[in-house]
Amino acid sequence: MSIPIVPKLLRAHLSDLSANNARIDGRSQWEGRNLVVEHSILPRAEGSARVRMGDTIVLAGVKFQIMQPYPDRPNQGGLMCSADVRPIAGRNWEAGPPSPEAIELGRVVDRGIRESGCIDVDSLCIIPGEKAWQVILDLFAVSDDGNLFDAFALAGIAALRNATVPAERFEVGEDYALPVSKTPIMCSYHKVGGRFVYDACSREELGGDERIHITLGDDDNVHSLQKGLKGIFSPEEFSEIMTNARERTKELRKIVDSM
Amino acid sequence: MVMNSGPVARPDNMAKKNGAAGPRGNIRGQNLVVPGEDLGDSEDFEAGHGVIAISGRLKAVKQGRLREKGGSISVDPTHTRYIPRPGDLVIGYIEGCTNNLWFIELGAPFNAILPMSLGPGKVDFGGTRSVMDIGDAVLCRIQEVEETHSSVVTMKGMGLRKIRSGVVEEIDPHLLGRLIGKGGESLRRLKAEADCRIVVADNGRMWIDGELDGILDVRNKLSVISDRKNGGEN
Amino acid sequence: MGGYGDVQMIDENGLRMDGRSPGDIREVTIETGVIPVADGSCRMTWGTNEAIVAVYGPMEAHPRKIQRQDRAVLDVAYNMAPFSTTDRIRPGFNRRSREISKVTKDALESVVMLELYPRSKIRVTIEIVSAEAGTRCVGLTAASVALADAGIPMTDLVVSVASGKINDVVVCDLNKEEDNYGEADLPMGILPNSGELVFLQMDGDLSQEEFSQAWEYNMEAAQVVHGMMVEALKGGGSQ
Numbered sequence: 001m002s003i004p005i006v007p008k009l010l011r012a013h014l015s016d017l018s019a020n021n022a023r024i025d026g027r028s029q030w031e032g033r034n035l036v037v038e039h040s041i042l043p044r045a046e047g048s049a050r051v052r053m054g055d056t057i058v059l060a061g062v063k064f065q066i067m068q069p070y071p072d073r074p075n076q077g078g079l080m081c082s083a084d085v086r087p088i089a090g091r092n093w094e095a096g097p098p099s100p101e102a103i104e105l106g107r108v109v110d111r112g113i114r115e116s117g118c119i120d121v122d123s124l125c126i127i128p129g130e131k132a133w134q135v136i137l138d139l140f141a142v143s144d145d146g147n148l149f150d151a152f153a154l155a156g157i158a159a160l161r162n163a164t165v166p167a168e169r170f171e172v173g174e175d176y177a178l179p180v181s182k183t184p185i186m187c188s189y190h191k192v193g194g195r196f197v198y199d200a201c202s203r204e205e206l207g208g209d210e211r212i213h214i215t216l217g218d219d220d221n222v223h224s225l226q227k228g229l230k231g232i233f234s235p236e237e238f239s240e241i242m243t244n245a246r247e248r249t250k251e252l253r254k255i256v257d258s259m
Numbered sequence: 260m261v262m263n264s265g266p267v268a269r270p271d272n273m274a275k276k277n278g279a280a281g282p283r284g285n286i287r288g289q290n291l292v293v294p295g296e297d298l299g300d301s302e303d304f305e306a307g308h309g310v311i312a313i314s315g316r317l318k319a320v321k322q323g324r325l326r327e328k329g330g331s332i333s334v335d336p337t338h339t340r341y342i343p344r345p346g347d348l349v350i351g352y353i354e355g356c357t358n359n360l361w362f363i364e365l366g367a368p369f370n371a372i373l374p375m376s377l378g379p380g381k382v383d384f385g386g387t388r389s390v391m392d393i394g395d396a397v398l399c400r401i402q403e404v405e406e407t408h409s410s411v412v413t414m415k416g417m418g419l420r421k422i423r424s425g426v427v428e429e430i431d432p433h434l435l436g437r438l439i440g441k442g443g444e445s446l447r448r449l450k451a452e453a454d455c456r457i458v459v460a461d462n463g464r465m466w467i468d469g470e471l472d473g474i475l476d477v478r479n480k481l482s483v484i485s486d487r488k489n490g491g492e493n
Numbered sequence: 494m495g496g497y498g499d500v501q502m503i504d505e506n507g508l509r510m511d512g513r514s515p516g517d518i519r520e521v522t523i524e525t526g527v528i529p530v531a532d533g534s535c536r537m538t539w540g541t542n543e544a545i546v547a548v549y550g551p552m553e554a555h556p557r558k559i560q561r562q563d564r565a566v567l568d569v570a571y572n573m574a575p576f577s578t579t580d581r582i583r584p585g586f587n588r589r590s591r592e593i594s595k596v597t598k599d600a601l602e603s604v605v606m607l608e609l610y611p612r613s614k615i616r617v618t619i620e621i622v623s624a625e626a627g628t629r630c631v632g633l634t635a636a637s638v639a640l641a642d643a644g645i646p647m648t649d650l651v652v653s654v655a656s657g658k659i660n661d662v663v664v665c666d667l668n669k670e671e672d673n674y675g676e677a678d679l680p681m682g683i684l685p686n687s688g689e690l691v692f693l694q695m696d697g698d699l700s701q702e703e704f705s706q707a708w709e710y711n712m713e714a715a716q717v718v719h720g721m722m723v724e725a726l727k728g729g730g731s732q
């Protein structure tokens with residue numbers, strides 16, 4: 001990813017806005033952008049979703065492969081999650097092998113989903129020690145106007161919850177819906193103009209500092225955390241965004257669960 | 260914005276070729292054209308912006324609205340990026356510097372250099388960064404554009420300066436006309452309403468300085484102008 | 494091409510399995526302005542193919558050594574998303590994608606007026622998010638729409654269509670099943686206003702007569718698709 005110039009005026013303006021409890025696109029501190037979640041939109045994927053948050057658009061696709069279980073876990077299948085941000089998504093994203101930024105995206109989303117235990121890896125076993133399902137979640141950015149993290153996480157869980165295990169095609173029984181027992185939800189906060197805001201747009205990302213990603217499960221349990229980019233934050237700041245994340249994840253979970 | 264053929268498209272119900280409808284009809288109306296579209300005999304009109312004459316015919320090479328004026332036809336493009344021309348007032352960002360010049364980002368396909376001799380005031384050799392550093396915004400003028408598009412900007416001139424306060428906003432350059440209005444009327448009204456100082460540069464960037472509320476008003480107005488371009492669909 | 498079987502793909506009335514006549518193309522939809530952050534974009538569905546194309550630029554070409562003093566460089570990348578096919582595609586280097594990127598670039602360079610933007614770069618990214626058969630044609634066609642949407646000057650749009658042969662019958666625009674049992678494939682990139690070509694590939698086995706028929710089908714189909722491209726572009730620019 002090429003690093004764009006950070007205009008000094010933008011940083012000063014963001015501080016100014018922040019001091020007046022305002023944001024560059026008119027939202028309030030904890031307000032998200034318009035959200036549209038659709039599922040089963042890709043004909044070749046066994047599960048898929050498209051998420052649109054303002055001008056950020058992402059796709060998620062679920063594919064299945066048959067793998068040999070690892071020797072130390074003969075009764076378990078696998079889950080793999082990878083994110084790719086190709087040059088289609090914005091002028092600063094470049095071609096080539098996944099950038100550190102894209103890899104971080106994929107791994108943070110992966111941890112939230114994996115650690116929530118929403119997919120029972122034991123249920124993915126077909127023949128112990130011989131055959132098991134490997135679930136592959138591919139996250140794909142179409143348009144990056146900021147906060148790809150939340151868009152990816154939301155598209156990822158929505159795609160998994162609507163996925164079908166293609167057992168017939170692999171001649172191992174009948175197709176069935178992939179059992180997904182929980183709905184982990186990620187919320188991302190970006191330090192902009194000296195305070196954290198929810199769902200930063202690209203200009204806030206450009207002129208902002210560090211970001212924090214929180215994934216909470218159905219029971220508000222914490223499943224993954226990540227601090228990214230340069231910046232220093234206090235325990236009080238963290239506790240404030242954690243409080244907000246508890247409310248926000250509940251609202252988002254309702255949307256995903258109702259699909 | 261979505262074009263849908265029936266379940267099956269057959270050659271026999273194919274759309275009429277554009278030329279068949281009569282190019283003259285196209286020219287009179289404020290019609291939209293797409294690249295490759297035939298615009299009639301090249302003897303009848305001069306080829307203006309977005310139009311080329313080839314083997315005796317005129318042809319659109321850009322997508323946009325057809326305009327006929329003083330014996331020439333041209334296309335007002337629906338989307339443009341800024342291309343520097345000598346004399347343009349532009350707002351750029353310092354992208355880099357060496358001992359005796361700055362590199363300026365203009366939002367154009369090729370960026371410009373600002374030699375120390377054309378910089379603001381007196382600068383000592385090796386002292387460029389202490390005068391204007393990376394990320395600073397500057398209001399400058401295009402001095403020269405070479406054939407191969409290397410361009411040089413200058414800060415020698417009335418009002419040209421480093422921008423120290425306010426914000427810089429950006430819209431597509433072809434929307435500037437709509438922002439400024441006939442004889443500058445719309446822009447004057449906007450300045451008065453928002454009580455802001457606004458300098459509109461040719462590269463689609465503008466410097467807005469004033470109270471925060473005023474800046475926010477101007478930004479709202481800009482986003483309305485930009486959204487309308489997308490037909491409100493997005 | 495897939496295996497040559499005795500699978501019957503054409504019924505006694507001369508219709509194909511999906512009800513099309515030999516010269517018919519699949520359903521096509523075209524939409525512009527689908528990527529808000531891009532300078533130009535296009536989503537095109539063709540049967541169950543779906544391509545999304547973004548155009549960025551003209552912008553400064555980095556690194557400096559790729560710059561050309563006399564014209565812009567066109568950077569075209571064609572890629573299939575991992576979930577675009579029945580079997581997942583591993584991301585990363587892929588010889589097929591490289592070749593298609595190259596021939597697509599060669600085709601587009603023939604119409605884009607690169608000489609107007611020396612030293613700059615125009616980036617075209619073609620992503621196939623759902624593949625059926627004929628993705629290179631969909632990608633090239635959608636790319637020309639996205640370039641027009643970005644306001645890039647071009648001497649014409651490019652329509653790309655393929656015809657082939659199944660059960661010894663020449664048919665236009667093979668779908669997935671037909672492609673699997675196809676005996677030939679002739680994709681062409683056609684300039685709709687002049688009928689000239691900027692892209693041509695072929696593999697398989699066609700007699701001279703069959704070849705002429707396939708050529709004819711492609712030319713006819715190009716006019717149909719061109720009508721839709723024009724309508725999508727003009728609809729997208731209206732206010």
